Amino acid sequence: MRLLLVEDNERLLGLTRDALARAGYEADGVTTAADARTALGSIAYSVVVLDLGLPDQDGLALLKQIRASGNTVPILILTARSGVEERVRGLDAGADDYLVKPFAQEELQARIRVLLRRPGSLLGRALDLGNLRLDSLSREVTINGTPLSVSPREAAVLEILLRRAGRVVPKKVVEDHLFGLAGEFSSNAVEVYVHRLRKQLTEAGADVEIHTIRGIGYLLACSAR
Amino acid sequence: MIRFGSIRQRLITMHVIAVLAATVVLPLALYWRIETTARNLHERALREQAAQIAQYLHRQADGHWTLVLPEQLRHLYSAGYERYGYAILSASGQVLFSNNGVNQPLSRIKYLDDRLAYFERQVEQSHLFGATVPIRVDGETVWVQVSEDEAHRDVLIDDVVATFLPHVAWVVVPILLALLGVDLLIFHRALHPLEEASLLAQQIGPARTELRLPEARMPRDIVPLVRAVNEALDRLEAGFTMQRDFIADAAHELRTPLAILRAQVEAIDDRGAAAALLSDIEGMARIVNQLIDVAESDTLTITPDDVADLHAVAVEVAAFMAPVAVAAGKSLAVTGDTAPVWVEGKAGALFPAIRNLVENAIIHTAAGTTVDIAVAPDGRISVHDEGPGIPAEWRDLIFQRFWRGDRRRTGGAGLGLSIVARVVKVHGGSVEVADAPKRGSIFSIKLRSAAGAGNVAVSPDP
Numbered sequence: 001m002r003l004l005l006v007e008d009n010e011r012l013l014g015l016t017r018d019a020l021a022r023a024g025y026e027a028d029g030v031t032t033a034a035d036a037r038t039a040l041g042s043i044a045y046s047v048v049v050l051d052l053g054l055p056d057q058d059g060l061a062l063l064k065q066i067r068a069s070g071n072t073v074p075i076l077i078l079t080a081r082s083g084v085e086e087r088v089r090g091l092d093a094g095a096d097d098y099l100v101k102p103f104a105q106e107e108l109q110a111r112i113r114v115l116l117r118r119p120g121s122l123l124g125r126a127l128d129l130g131n132l133r134l135d136s137l138s139r140e141v142t143i144n145g146t147p148l149s150v151s152p153r154e155a156a157v158l159e160i161l162l163r164r165a166g167r168v169v170p171k172k173v174v175e176d177h178l179f180g181l182a183g184e185f186s187s188n189a190v191e192v193y194v195h196r197l198r199k200q201l202t203e204a205g206a207d208v209e210i211h212t213i214r215g216i217g218y219l220l221a222c223s224a225r
Numbered sequence: 226m227i228r229f230g231s232i233r234q235r236l237i238t239m240h241v242i243a244v245l246a247a248t249v250v251l252p253l254a255l256y257w258r259i260e261t262t263a264r265n266l267h268e269r270a271l272r273e274q275a276a277q278i279a280q281y282l283h284r285q286a287d288g289h290w291t292l293v294l295p296e297q298l299r300h301l302y303s304a305g306y307e308r309y310g311y312a313i314l315s316a317s318g319q320v321l322f323s324n325n326g327v328n329q330p331l332s333r334i335k336y337l338d339d340r341l342a343y344f345e346r347q348v349e350q351s352h353l354f355g356a357t358v359p360i361r362v363d364g365e366t367v368w369v370q371v372s373e374d375e376a377h378r379d380v381l382i383d384d385v386v387a388t389f390l391p392h393v394a395w396v397v398v399p400i401l402l403a404l405l406g407v408d409l410l411i412f413h414r415a416l417h418p419l420e421e422a423s424l425l426a427q428q429i430g431p432a433r434t435e436l437r438l439p440e441a442r443m444p445r446d447i448v449p450l451v452r453a454v455n456e457a458l459d460r461l462e463a464g465f466t467m468q469r470d471f472i473a474d475a476a477h478e479l480r481t482p483l484a485i486l487r488a489q490v491e492a493i494d495d496r497g498a499a500a501a502l503l504s505d506i507e508g509m510a511r512i513v514n515q516l517i518d519v520a521e522s523d524t525l526t527i528t529p530d531d532v533a534d535l536h537a538v539a540v541e542v543a544a545f546m547a548p549v550a551v552a553a554g555k556s557l558a559v560t561g562d563t564a565p566v567w568v569e570g571k572a573g574a575l576f577p578a579i580r581n582l583v584e585n586a587i588i589h590t591a592a593g594t595t596v597d598i599a600v601a602p603d604g605r606i607s608v609h610d611e612g613p614g615i616p617a618e619w620r621d622l623i624f625q626r627f628w629r630g631d632r633r634r635t636g637g638a639g640l641g642l643s644i645v646a647r648v649v650k651v652h653g654g655s656v657e658v659a660d661a662p663k664r665g666s667i668f669s670i671k672l673r674s675a676a677g678a679g680n681v682a683v684s685p686d687p
Contacts, residue, residue, distance in 0.1 A: 009481050012485045012488060015485060015488035016488055053481075080478070083521065083573065100480070101480040101481055101484040102487045102506065104487065104491065106491075168543070170540075170544075211551050213547045213556065213558065214556075215540070216544055216559055219551055
């Protein structure tokens, strides 16, 4: 699994690459659109993080070229522009997600994790947050290495929250995810799973917490420091 | 010097004064003119009468004068008729003939020269007007005096003059009043383009810098002024756009260095120090966002075609701000109806407005409490915090740009609520703050409902 970072600011590029490396991602960094085209031509990347302000070409134009060439690699746009129109233009041009500077590395990694989940991409096997770890293949959940006894459905709920850690996951998205699994659900099934997960996490001394954002959904985050 | 409020007032006042003056002067001038004419006619008649009498005057060889008037004239000058009188004086001033039987001149003559003279005398009931006319008869100059009693019943012309003034005045005044009315209409029509231009000019502001005053129906003497104003507006717009773009560009340019700073701080091993620095960086990022919001809200315009789902915007803001709230040990909730609430407006503009309200609420609400975002079906969105509340005397001030209640505590730039006020104003809505029932404040934005819009627009996926 390899990521491509396209960012004209070398310091930001270096710092982001280092942070990704610490999180276990191997990333190549380039500073121009020309280098990005060359890199994409030779290596099948799992995710591309693309800054829109490049010295030799507009990032959106590069994005359209990549899509026109038939490359479906998940692309996350990184930009200093925050307007709604900018975001719509970026997504219309074929981007999968959009992040405005300045951003938290944690946030960038959370979004990369979601993009890695896309079909055709390599799966990140272990998902970590704080002292919580979830193995996405075996569905085993551990706190500081100590396993928790969670049901497959609870693990599924935890996985989707963990992949989007630090962001609000709408309740509807969690429900849709569960409906993909076999079995029947009552209307408050998700609430029941979250309640049980929360209890187990607390008892096991986890330093992460599932927050309920009433009216929207759930947010998994490290406990307030 | 009287100061007038408006051109119209000035024109009308001046015009009324002019009309009043005309009302007085016009009849007087007419009166003077008609009287002069009458007098000239009168004098000519007297001269002709004198010449007529002189035709019948002759000097005999012995130096005696004879006057034999024909029947018609004798009747005219008879004592019984009392209207006309005559006297003929010799060069020495002696009365040769007269019709008054007393051989007196009609008017005493101090000395005789060759000049024609007129006289007026009041004799009992009579008002005599006469002329002394020097005429040469048979080689000698005599003075023929002729008079008419203007008080006589048969004299018509002076009656006309005497009754002229009151009658004419009553005709002149309504005509002048009618003229005044017509002129008021003319003023109204003439000033109309100017008034329209003034109304248009009032709309020109930061949000509508593209408006220009129309030259089309403007009076020709005003066009240079209109053109000069429009050219000044062109330059202002250029300067304003440059300044706005500068703010937005500068703010955008700050984002990359902030991202670098943030990435560096996140790599620091000392979590405590890193947390404090990150909080500072977030504060800076917030000010940068607000500067961009200010620049964008200044150019914001809303058309009736713009509709937004207020509930969807509330959910989007809550999802955006929830990580911030959670990191601060607080929480967020969206309550109220979950159905779409369609309002007139742009979601892209409402988002920063509501985000600013929620950011403030998260900063001020007490630790462990929840900021509540409620959307009502009538197009109202309320943000309820459990903070210290807003003192009543601050409530009119907090929406002003750069106003800050407590500079030390919040560390903001004082821009957030001014952005809210600006966006809401452009949307034709209202924003207000009230005390919450138990503690804290409730900020409410009321927007115009977009009735029936739900049929055509599609709700964005929250």
